[in-house]
Structures are given as C-alpha cells and as structure tokens.
Amino acid sequence: MSVHPASPLPPALRRDLEAIVGRPWVRTALPDRLAYDNDCWPRGIILTRGRRLGVHQPSAVVQPKDEAEIVELVAWARATGTPIIPFGAGSGVCGGTVALDEHAIVVDLKRLDALLEADPQTLLMRAQPGLIGMNMERELNARGLTLGHFPSSLYCSSVGGYLAARSAGQCSSLYGKIEDMVVSMRVVDGRARLIDTAASPTHPWLEEGLAAQDHPAQITELMVGSEGTLGLITEATLRLQPRPTRQLYRGFEFPSLKLALDAVREMMQQGLRPAVVRVYDEFDSLISGSRRRRGRSSGLSPRGDAHAPSPGALLRGLGKLASKKARELGLAAPVERLVDRAQRELLGRAVGQPLLINRVAESLPAGCLLIVGFEGQNALIDEEAAYARSLLERYGVDLGEAPGRHWLQNRFSVSYKQSPMFDAGTFVDTMEVSTTWENVLPLYQAVRRAVEHEVFIMAHFSHVYAEGCSIYFTFAGFGADLDDTLATYERTWEQGLEAVAAQGGSIAHHHGVGYSKAAFTRHDHPGGPALFADLKARFDPDGILNPSKVYR
Numbered sequence: 001m002s003v004h005p006a007s008p009l010p011p012a013l014r015r016d017l018e019a020i021v022g023r024p025w026v027r028t029a030l031p032d033r034l035a036y037d038n039d040c041w042p043r044g045i046i047l048t049r050g051r052r053l054g055v056h057q058p059s060a061v062v063q064p065k066d067e068a069e070i071v072e073l074v075a076w077a078r079a080t081g082t083p084i085i086p087f088g089a090g091s092g093v094c095g096g097t098v099a100l101d102e103h104a105i106v107v108d109l110k111r112l113d114a115l116l117e118a119d120p121q122t123l124l125m126r127a128q129p130g131l132i133g134m135n136m137e138r139e140l141n142a143r144g145l146t147l148g149h150f151p152s153s154l155y156c157s158s159v160g161g162y163l164a165a166r167s168a169g170q171c172s173s174l175y176g177k178i179e180d181m182v183v184s185m186r187v188v189d190g191r192a193r194l195i196d197t198a199a200s201p202t203h204p205w206l207e208e209g210l211a212a213q214d215h216p217a218q219i220t221e222l223m224v225g226s227e228g229t230l231g232l233i234t235e236a237t238l239r240l241q242p243r244p245t246r247q248l249y250r251g252f253e254f255p256s257l258k259l260a261l262d263a264v265r266e267m268m269q270q271g272l273r274p275a276v277v278r279v280y281d282e283f284d285s286l287i288s289g290s291r292r293r294r295g296r297s298s299g300l301s302p303r304g305d306a307h308a309p310s311p312g313a314l315l316r317g318l319g320k321l322a323s324k325k326a327r328e329l330g331l332a333a334p335v336e337r338l339v340d341r342a343q344r345e346l347l348g349r350a351v352g353q354p355l356l357i358n359r360v361a362e363s364l365p366a367g368c369l370l371i372v373g374f375e376g377q378n379a380l381i382d383e384e385a386a387y388a389r390s391l392l393e394r395y396g397v398d399l400g401e402a403p404g405r406h407w408l409q410n411r412f413s414v415s416y417k418q419s420p421m422f423d424a425g426t427f428v429d430t431m432e433v434s435t436t437w438e439n440v441l442p443l444y445q446a447v448r449r450a451v452e453h454e455v456f457i458m459a460h461f462s463h464v465y466a467e468g469c470s471i472y473f474t475f476a477g478f479g480a481d482l483d484d485t486l487a488t489y490e491r492t493w494e495q496g497l498e499a500v501a502a503q504g505g506s507i508a509h510h511h512g513v514g515y516s517k518a519a520f521t522r523h524d525h526p527g528g529p530a531l532f533a534d535l536k537a538r539f540d541p542d543g544i545l546n547p548s549k550v551y552r
Ligand SMILES: Cc1cc2nc3c(=O)[nH]c(=O)nc-3n(C[C@H](O)[C@H](O)[C@H](O)COP(=O)(O)OP(=O)(O)OC[C@H]3O[C@@H](n4cnc5c(N)ncnc54)[C@H](O)[C@@H]3O)c2cc1C
Pocket: 039, 040, 085, 086, 087, 088, 089, 090, 091, 092, 093, 096, 097, 109, 129, 150, 151, 152, 153, 156, 157, 158, 159, 160, 161, 162, 163, 164, 165, 166, 167, 168, 169, 170, 227, 228, 229, 231, 232, 233, 234, 307, 415, 416, 510, 511, 512, 514, 546, 549
C-alpha cells in the first residue's frame, strides 16, 4: 500500500482558503483527505478493503459556514482553476463526490445544517443543505409535520444531497420524489453568482437575455439532479405534510411476479395512492420469509429496506433454497441431513457459482411478497386501504398486518450490514433502473441474463407510478483477488447498464449518476451531451464544478 502523504495544494493556495473560511476549517492532513477518498460507492469500498487507498483523495477539505463564504470559495476556485466537489453527507453510491484530479478540493457543507423555518400554516419549510435527514424529521415531527422523504439513508444523508441527486424516499408513491417537494432553491453557480430560483428582478440572468423571474421553476428543475455540476445548493424551500396519524401496512403474497406487478399496476392506475409499495421477486421474497402459509403471518419477517442484503440474509436465503430443492428432489431425511452438514461449505462457495444459483432461484415455485402501506390523517385512509385490499386479493393472498408492521419497524435497519460482505472479499451493490409497465418484466429478465454469469442477482420493485416503476436490483459477487474482483464488478455494471439501455429502460431512478454511470447517461438522453455542454457554458464556463460527473 503506498499513499502519498503530502497534499499537492501549494501553501499559498492553502493560505487563500484559510483567509476565506478560517484556519480550522481547511484540512489537508492525510487522514482527513483519506476520509473523503470515497463516498458509499461500492467500487471505492472494494479498493479500501483491498488496502488500495488514496485513489480519489482531494487536495483539501474545506468547510464553509455560510453562503457568503461559498461565493468567495467559488470565486477563488475560478481564479485559480481549482476543481470544487460539493459534499453533503457522502452517502451517494455512484462516486459523485470522488476527486478525479489531485488538485480538487472538497467543499463539505455540513456546517450549514439549520432548519430555518417550518410553517404549519403554509406547510413550507426552509432548510440549509447540510441538514441531515433524520435530524430534520425529528425537528419537523416535534411540530406535527413531516417532509415525507425517507430514503433508507435517512440517518446519513443531507437535504443538499437529496436535491443534488434527485433522491426518492420509501414513501415516494404518496409524497413524491424530492423534485416534487422542492419549491425553490438558492444556488451558487460556477460563476460565483448567487441565484435565488424564487427570482428577483435584479437577477444576473437578465444580462444574458434570460428572464429568470419568468421561469423560476425551470431553473429549479435544472438544478435538481445536477449533482454539483452546475451549482452549490445553499438553501431550499420545500413542501411539508402534516405528520400522519394513521399508518396501515400489510403484506400480500402472489403466485408469480407477473401477478404481483399486475396487481400493483391496477392499484396505481385506479388512482390509489399508497405511501409504500414494494414487490419482492421470488428469491428476495424467500429471503424475506414470505413462504409462510396464511394464518401464520405473525411470524413473517420481511427485510427492512433492502439497500443490500446482509451476508447472513443472503446465506440463509441460499440455505432455504438448498433445503427446498432437496425436498423437491424427494431426498430422504438422512440425505437431507448430509446436505445440511455440507451446506455451510457449499454456501460459502455458492456466491462463486452465480449462474447456477441464479438459475436455481428462477426455477423455484416460490411466491412473491408485496408490502403495501397507506398513511394519512383520517378515515379516508381506512377506506382506501380496504379498497386496495379487496383489489389485491383478486390477485393474491392477504398475509395480514404483521409483515407490514415488521417492515415499517425495520425499514432503516438492513442497509448498514454490508461491511462484513466486503470484509469476506465479496461485494454487494444495487442498480436502480426504471421503465414503463409493458417493459418491466422484459427489462428485469434482460438485466438478469446480462449479468447472471458474473454475480448473484435479485430484485424488488418499488417507487411505482401509474405508468411504470423502478426495478431495484441487488447483486453480489467476488473475484480471486482485488483486481479480479474489480474486473467482475466493472463487467457487471457495464453489461447490466448496456442491457438496460438496449431494452429501452432508464439507467437511473434515484441514486443519481455520479461518476460510475456518467458514461451511460447518453443512452437516456440522446441529445443530452450537447444540452449539458450548453448548461455548463452558462453556469460553469470554466468547468470547475464537479468535473466528469453526470456526463463523460
Ligand atoms: C445505505 C444507503 C441507502 C440508500 N438509500 C437511498 C434511498 O432510499 N433513496 C435514495 O434516493 N438514495 C439512497 N441512497 C443514496 C444516497 O443516500 C442519496 O443519493 C442521497 O441523496 C445522497 O445524499 P448525501 O447528502 O449523502 O450526498 P453526497 O453523497 O454527499 O453527494 C451526492 C451528490 O450530490 C452533490 N451534492 C451534495 N450536496 C450538494 C449541494 N449542497 N449542492 C450541490 N451538490 C451537492 C455531490 O457533489 C454528489 O454529486 C442510499 C445510500 C446508502 C449508502
């Protein structure tokens, strides 16, 4: 392991930065730079576990305290040609905050963490970008309010990060994605101009012949999802909701994935608005324990949110699969016991046999689990939930409230259990794509076929709309050594995203693009590169803001 300990930031530039934000808020020591070497991009985690450190370390980490300091920082970066990477909480999973140039500085916005206003009358709030989601929710809840935005990373992600990456929370079917919640923003662009998208007559855009005050919403639209490439978000005004007093969550089981998806599609197209809809494919359902029979539903234990399965869950699932297969093959009890004894060893190797396991999982006559939840203030919710229940029972079996309650209680608990898998030399990652209903199953199959030789893969379907839904693939794999693991990881992403593009799906739904998917964005928007170049010329003519992200 060799890491260059000294920052390449020249002393004179360091002094400039100290003059802007104060000495304690400029960090150039190796441990500080290594702390920002990666966000939650699994490729970076593979590198770290393989002791290959410092690949993407910035030259400095700077923490401004307010908008004025951010304006000064951007002006300084323009003058010195220094790339700037905005940083919220670093929970992004696409390498959106990694430094690709050793002179880049990270601008960490966590000191701007105030909830400035939350008005129960207008149901609007103003927040600074560094406010962590869970802290915000606690403050709002104390006032009887909620934003309604619950990404699984709620405890470790920020308001600015949500807006910059077009995030989606678990309750997006009711409350929308973050772009549906934002009213306006304050942004410092790459020319060091402060843009208030609620617009003022003296807006600098007027000089360029663009009447910003006539198009405030459009500027907000451009900035949401721009992932720090067009501006640093310094404040946002967002719509609030009264905190729900009623939460009705249930589980259902369907004989096939197709029937589960048909049921959900009909529910959405009839105009029902559940807060949460999550259909798990056969293997994910098996891991979730959906194979219990009706009437024993109190023992069900669907996983919380599935950013990635824990190694235990994955191995238990593989174990269930092996025993089930043994029973189906009519193996006598002693043989089954033998299978059991061999299981641990076999399961350890199973992750190395992705094609075999993927195909066995496909041949299972397993059912599919659905978690569906309704939230609100009054009896209308009871009626909507009852109507949904009768609709869903035409396709599948009601498992009662227990699976729904269990999911609700554990919805933030699973996502943090990936480390042991990386420690064991395997990797786990997720690929969230989206498409319209007629293409959901073909896209699901196309991606499975494309990567089934490389990794073990399963999926759930959430963030549903009248016209389609997102597919959230979880995959796990490993290689003989670090380089082999990286090669498997990269082949999986490339083959997976090529399959998504060829099948006409969108390569991202809510994790953003970052660096990892930037080479594929052109598939989603054929005219995109030219449009993006035009936007860069307007907002960031020197290309200092988060270079090589979103498009490359
Ligand atoms: C366990 C886990 C679960 C997750 N679950 C979900 C989920 O359910 N839904 C979901 O949508 N995502 C999820 N994510 C992904 C991630 O949490 C989101 O992308 C989130 O929006 C990132 O917020 P952050 O504050 O951590 O941003 P960061 O990772 O710090 O930054 C993300 C991007 O936004 C830019 N950026 C950050 N702040 C600003 C700013 N103020 N101005 C301009 N640009 C900025 C960065 O440069 C970067 O490009 C999950 C991640 C993990 C690790």
